[in-house]
Amino acid sequence: MAGPGPLTDVQRRVLGVLIEKSLYQPQYYPMTVNAIAAGCNQKSNRDPEMNLDEDAVWSTLEVLRSAGLVSRVLPGGSSRVERWRHEAKEIFGWEKPQRAIMAELLLRGPQTIGELRGRAHRLYAFENAEAVAAVVEGLSSGEQPFVAPLPRAPGQSAVRYAHRLYSDAEWAALNRGFETAQPAGGAGIQRSVGGAGTLPDGQGVSVGGEAATAVDAGLRAEVDALRGELAALRAELERLAGEFAELRSRVG
Numbered sequence: 001m002a003g004p005g006p007l008t009d010v011q012r013r014v015l016g017v018l019i020e021k022s023l024y025q026p027q028y029y030p031m032t033v034n035a036i037a038a039g040c041n042q043k044s045n046r047d048p049e050m051n052l053d054e055d056a057v058w059s060t061l062e063v064l065r066s067a068g069l070v071s072r073v074l075p076g077g078s079s080r081v082e083r084w085r086h087e088a089k090e091i092f093g094w095e096k097p098q099r100a101i102m103a104e105l106l107l108r109g110p111q112t113i114g115e116l117r118g119r120a121h122r123l124y125a126f127e128n129a130e131a132v133a134a135v136v137e138g139l140s141s142g143e144q145p146f147v148a149p150l151p152r153a154p155g156q157s158a159v160r161y162a163h164r165l166y167s168d169a170e171w172a173a174l175n176r177g178f179e180t181a182q183p184a185g186g187a188g189i190q191r192s193v194g195g196a197g198t199l200p201d202g203q204g205v206s207v208g209g210e211a212a213t214a215v216d217a218g219l220r221a222e223v224d225a226l227r228g229e230l231a232a233l234r235a236e237l238e239r240l241a242g243e244f245a246e247l248r249s250r251v252g
Contacts, residue, residue, distance in 0.1 A: 005067075006167040013040045013050060014060045015069060016106030018086040019099050020045075023123040030073045030083035033058050044238040045119070047108045092146065097135045100124035102146065102163060110150055110162040110174070118230075136161055150178040 007015065017039035022029045031039070037057045040050050061084055064070040068091055073083040088094050094102060100123035104116055111119070117132045126132050139147040140161070150160045162174060 005165070006170075007165045008060075010040075010050070010052065010056065010060050011064055012106045012163075012165055013046075013052075014057060015064060015086060015088070016103050018070065018084065019088055019103040020107060020123065022086065023096065023100055023103065030085040032081050032083055033061070036061070036084065044241055045107055096124050097126070097131075098139060098146075100126075101132070101135050101139065105147065105161070105163040106165070110160040110178070112158040112160050114158065116161070150175060153178050 014036060017036055018029075018031060021031055021035075021039060028035065033054050037052055037054050040046075040052045040057060043049060061070055061072075065072065068087060070084055070086050073085060075082055088099055088102070092098075100120045101116060103123060104111065104120045108119065113129055113133050113136065116136070117126055117129045120126065120132065126135075136147055139145065140149070144164075146164055147161050148164055150162055152159060160178065162171075164171070166174065
């Protein structure tokens, strides 16, 4: 697979929309400029929200086309307007599972494995979280990976993953934003149990620290599992909302 290069936020959004539509609603793909703009600006399944006009989308498509990432489909048959399609498989070598993960990362930003499983299911039927993790691991390998882990945020045990199509400055800022605020070596946990578990000579009671760590790890695992289930329910709700909006636009 060819290595990634940085894209602007608008370029990432346009590419993500094209990949998403090709997997989620292939009957409406390739896409017109108007449809791409609507996909870029929709409220669901997007972070951050954008408000792009068709001129901005058009100029972005032309830049992506010069880079070989999208191609134009000229009018023909029953179609009277030109349409656009992505070339992610040809350029990057992404198969459907990889495209599903990358689309979610491009459209929503950094996510955990549980979040990716719940949200990418509408694009590709992953069997379980392990299948998602395997795809993420594959995208994270190589000299120029497409995906990389971020530092754990304070209070979170699950690792978040982000695509590597950010600029160097954006990537550095993203890593700083996810850096943990806890002191090194788990000092925060030690202080929380140290008052009742410290001997007169200053030697800490190791059993109390290990027990507290085990309980904390168990609770965090349960919270992460619940977060994954919640993300799946939200993704399903957003899918239904998207289908309803699509139906309303066709009827009205």
